[in-house]
């Protein structure tokens with residue numbers, strides 16, 4: 001329809017950089033995320049290095065993934081790193097109790113993960129085992145990875161084929177310690193954090209960024225206790241986990257591909273809750289850490305639906321629709337706009353699990369709509385954050401309202417300005433007039449992601465149904481930029 005308008009003002013008054021690490025990814029030993037995802041059978045007819053799929057590596061390099069979190073998730077707190085080194089045939093087998101009860105053969109371990117990160121050109125982010133491990137086990141893992149001494153454990157790394165220290169710096173001290181990571185109280189966890197962190201040593205060239213297991217969604221008490229009990233010298237990040245559940249009901253989350261407009265609306269309400277969570281956790285962190293030394297690390301986020309019918313429910317395999325692309329664009333806008341505190345994040349979970357970037361079926365592979373959002377938004381990585389003011393119409397369903405448009409903006413090192421806009425309204429084009437008083441620019445170009453239906457997906461038969469196209473709906477009008485945002489779309493503009 002016709003006539004919906006809004007305004008967007010962008011200022012250059014900021015000293016904040018949007019950390020590239022906001023665009024991070026998460027890969028757990030879960031379903032076909034690692035096994036049958038990144039790490040495939042020797043006989044699979046695809047290009048590989050060892051058993052790592054190189055078509056996946058190439059696709060992820062294109063969107064510049066900055067970090068990869070591993071080995072979990074819940075799996076991290078039952079993982080014993082020594083099981084995953086040395087000759088593959090001799091590695092012990094274990095049961096993956098969290099995810100389908102399958103047998104884990106440990107063929108993908110520390111060296112394989114770091115080989116993968118090296119191929120991807122990304123930083124490894126390892127979550128250590130607090131729940132069922134020991135202080136010594138974690139401490140020795142770090143020594144194994146990062147030390148160049150002549151100690152026995154370092155000799156073992158050299159024997160296993162890696163003479164030089166790996167210099168892993170992002171270190172999670174447990175995962176969801178309030179839940180699968182040990183069902184702890186925050187008081188107990190913070191004591192444990194300090195104990196584990198005391199023996200998680202820095203080695204030359206590898207000063208650790210220790211990330212505490214932070215709150216579940218709106219558990220503000222957890223954040224309060226962590227910030228009160230752990231000094232900023234000991235912890236460089238506090239994690240936050242929040243998933244968008246379409247129905248809001250963990251027992252019956254809602255379908256990935258078959259949902260009504262009403263359910264879509266509710267899903268977006270739940271997605272937008274991230275704004276409130278980040279704001280409120282940040283406010284607590286500000287009280288204890290006004291200089292913002294401790295990062296809020298949203299290292300698990302994304303939409304979590306019912307599993308794809310006919311698949312193992314323990315594998316969390318779900319399709320990925322245009323709706324999910326709108327979730328990704330909206331969430332990344334929230335993170336960009338809070339980049340003074342949110343300095344790292346990880347989408348759950350990269351390949352074949354939850355809100356994946358890539359789905360595979362044997363040798364076939366599909367880039368999901370969410371992948372394309374990360375492709376479009378990569379221009380914001382390490383760019384200067386530009387504060388925005390947005391005034392937009394509401395999108396209303398059954399008397400409930402949300403703002404129809406959300407946005408974020410940044411300026412890269414070469415001076416180009418990038419603006420990402422999401423129109424959540426599935427019916428109306430919205431024309432946004434933008435005031436850019438202190439930005440000099442001559443031309444605008446852009447890309448758009450949209451499709452006929454919110455439920456549209458890319459499949460192995462129709463892999464390019466949803467893809468990026470050039471966007472021609474933005475015009476220069478004197479000093480102003482006028483953008484005609486299609487219904488249910490994500491647009492990123494480049495001004496230069």
Ligand code: AHR
Pocket residue numbers: 028072073074075175176300348349354
């Ligand atoms: O991402 C799936 C699971 O969700 C993770 O293992 C856990 O940390 C969270 O509960």
